[in-house]
Amino acid sequence: MPKEKPELSDAMKARLSKKTPEKNPIKGTKFTIAISSAKGGVGKSTFATNLALGLKKIGCKVGLLDADIYGPSIPKMFDINEKPKSDGQKLDPIIKYDIQCMSIGFLADQQTPMIWRGPMVTSAIKTFTQKVNWKNLDFIIVDMPPGTGDTQLTFSQEIKMDGAIIVSTPQEVALLDVKRGIKMFDKLDVKILGLVDNMSFFRGDDGKNYKIFGDGGVKRTAEEFNKEFLGEIPINPAVGIAGDNGKPIVEENSDHEISKIYLEFSKKIKSIYL
Ligand SMILES: Nc1ncnc2c1ncn2[C@@H]1O[C@H](COP(=O)(O)OP(=O)(O)OP(=O)(O)O)[C@@H](O)[C@H]1O
Numbered sequence: 001m002p003k004e005k006p007e008l009s010d011a012m013k014a015r016l017s018k019k020t021p022e023k024n025p026i027k028g029t030k031f032t033i034a035i036s037s038a039k040g041g042v043g044k045s046t047f048a049t050n051l052a053l054g055l056k057k058i059g060c061k062v063g064l065l066d067a068d069i070y071g072p073s074i075p076k077m078f079d080i081n082e083k084p085k086s087d088g089q090k091l092d093p094i095i096k097y098d099i100q101c102m103s104i105g106f107l108a109d110q111q112t113p114m115i116w117r118g119p120m121v122t123s124a125i126k127t128f129t130q131k132v133n134w135k136n137l138d139f140i141i142v143d144m145p146p147g148t149g150d151t152q153l154t155f156s157q158e159i160k161m162d163g164a165i166i167v168s169t170p171q172e173v174a175l176l177d178v179k180r181g182i183k184m185f186d187k188l189d190v191k192i193l194g195l196v197d198n199m200s201f202f203r204g205d206d207g208k209n210y211k212i213f214g215d216g217g218v219k220r221t222a223e224e225f226n227k228e229f230l231g232e233i234p235i236n237p238a239v240g241i242a243g244d245n246g247k248p249i250v251e252e253n254s255d256h257e258i259s260k261i262y263l264e265f266s267k268k269i270k271s272i273y274l
């Protein structure tokens with residue numbers, strides 16, 4: 001198969017070459033980690049929520065920032081229906097499962113489409129990073145939207161990001177976007193902690209592993225770009241059901257085989273920083 005050479009668009013290159021403002025850390029946390037991929041629907045939000053819960057289970061203080069302004073997932077995945085309190089200056093995060101959470105979905109009607117332009121997205125991100133009372137956290141896990149757009153750029157250029165984890169499924173079409181995402185973070189000096197192969201195989205009742213979306217593509221991409229391959233997560237319907245029910249699998253059943261995988265990722269991330 002010919003090697004794909006994903007190129008950044010001209011508009012993206014122009015933005016990347018602009019002089020960048022200073023990167024500010026998010027107050028109230030020691031470390032900020034993005035869960036990204038560029039490709040949509042590969043399991044970023046599922047990974048972000050379960051990683052956050054896994055880190056909590058091993059003793060970390062964790063925040064979860066839903067950076068998906070157009071399609072927030074955290075309200076549904078954490079079953080949060082309340083609005084954050086505000087003192088007129090700052091918003092209090094909503095605490096659920098011992099995690100401090102913030103999402104545009106807490107502030108706007110879930111079914112109203114967010115018809116926002118770039119600068120408005122940037123200002124929402126600034127609110128979430130500067131005007132939320134994040135308190136005493138070890139980690140803020142940022143659930144990124146798909147793409148390499150305004151949200152990723154604002155985070156990478158203006159906020160001190162301590163690392164990014166790239167989630168992908170094994171299909172070539174997903175990996176093409178992922179390669180673009182890797183290039184963006186590299187250009188913006190955000191350290192990529194590694195790549196995760198999500199939905200990498202399905203284990204049938206016969207005990208066999210079926211590589212539905214292809215084999216080894218994420219690992220090969222990691223090698224191609226000299227990044228760490230962090231591991232794989234199989235397809236398991238229990239993961240989707242738990243997320244849809246507002247209690248991700250790590251919280252619902254920490255003994256589940258998939259929860260154990262997320263806990264291993266959590267230990268790995270904790271050991272890098274703490
Ligand atoms: N390992 C898995 N096994 C089974 N289903 C999964 C797994 N990981 C994710 N899913 C399901 O795949 C769907 C997409 O996941 P998710 O919403 O986390 O993706 P995303 O990358 O955040 O999407 P978007 O780009 O729209 O933000 C969800 O229905 C989720 O429950």
Ligand SMILES: [Mg+2]
Pocket residue numbers: 044045046068073143144145
């Ligand atoms: Mg998502």
